[in-house]
Amino acid sequence: MDTITHTLFGLGIYAAVDKRDMKKHEKRALLLTVVAGSQIPDIDVISRLWDYNGQYQMWHRGLTHSVFLVPLWGALLYWVSKMIFRHQMKKLLWIGMLSVFIHITSDVLNAWGTGYLEPFSQIRLSLGTVPIVDFVIWAVFLAAFLCWRMGRTAQHLVFRIAWAVILLHVSLQTLQGAYLLNTIGERYEQAALSAEFLPWHYTIVAKSGKDISIGSAAVWKEYSIHTVLESNEDADLSPLYAQNPRAAALNTWSPFVVVVENGNRLGIYDPRFYRNGESFLYEYIDK
Structure with missing residues (x-):
């Protein structure tokens, strides 16, 4: 968080x-x-x-x-x-x-x-079931503070209720995310989950061969793919690891990566953080 x-x-x-x-x-x-x-x-x-x-x-x-x-x-x-x-x-x-x-x-x-x-x-x-910044949690604490300041209930009782609400929220988020990852992930070789800022909405990144699909999912709708990336699985990454040790750490840390090799660049990135055409977890070397 x-x-x-x-x-x-x-x-x-x-x-x-x-x-x-x-x-x-x-x-x-x-x-x-x-x-x-x-x-x-x-x-x-x-x-x-x-x-x-x-x-x-x-x-x-x-x-x-x-x-x-x-x-x-x-x-x-x-x-x-x-x-x-x-x-x-x-x-x-x-x-x-x-x-x-x-x-x-x-x-x-x-x-x-x-x-x-x-x-x-x-x-x-x-698990990827809760976003790094969860505005629902912020809202619950804000509501608890306002209720305590404007009401007559003891502070510790108001905030114990707030903790119960947060636990319920996190449990619902996690159960739904686990269900989606299990049902959608079985269609692919690998899959990873990332919660979106909107409650009960998730991004699922799934790998099948060289193709990596990124789509949105919720329990009440079908998995909708909006981006398909191609990973160059045959690329030799040893020069990348030798010149950029952070790339080796990223490959170990991530569930799976997209391999990029073209005339100008050799690199890998974590597709879970892919936004606007690029992932902010991207390590590469220029050829």
Whole structure:
């Protein structure tokens, strides 16, 4: 998910906790824990500073997004908040773990994916059932805030309802996306899903031989192909990998790629991010 959504998740957790019996320094410790926890897996962006081998694509959302690191992140957040605010709230350990878990699990739901099982598996889990920027989630949190400010219901009760609505939304998105990918994907060699910004609408990218089809899908309508790409599967990619290591990382990271070879360029790109004639995940060399 995007940074704004992750921040909203942290603030949403803070609002959903009953703080009526908490002291001021305890509330501050809670706020620090949930906001930091909602962002800390993305600390891997600093790997750009030492990425001399083109491996950032694999490092970003890699080990720091592993579900096995959730207890370690939670313990770190608890220790930092305790050192700063001198609180005695044991539950902050679990709340910190929850904020990290929501971050890394929500990232699995979009097309970018994460190394959710690292270091035991290098597979990138990417369901693609929720867009990276989900405006429904934004709208639910905004509605909860307005209801709390204008009403008389306790803040934690309003935001617990908001979390239930978000869980329902994500579940419906995921179930529909999984159904479409299963029913449409069985017609092709490979298929990948990417949720669109409009709820319950998806883009499905499917590969059959050299042809890669991109189309829109929803449970109530047929899969409609709007773009067909041709991949040069016979191209020798060794010069590309030798001169542009980022291409090798992209090929490992993506479910499948489109291979481009013409008189001027040799490259590969991820068709899930194909927009306006080109994918923004495109690595190539000029001949």
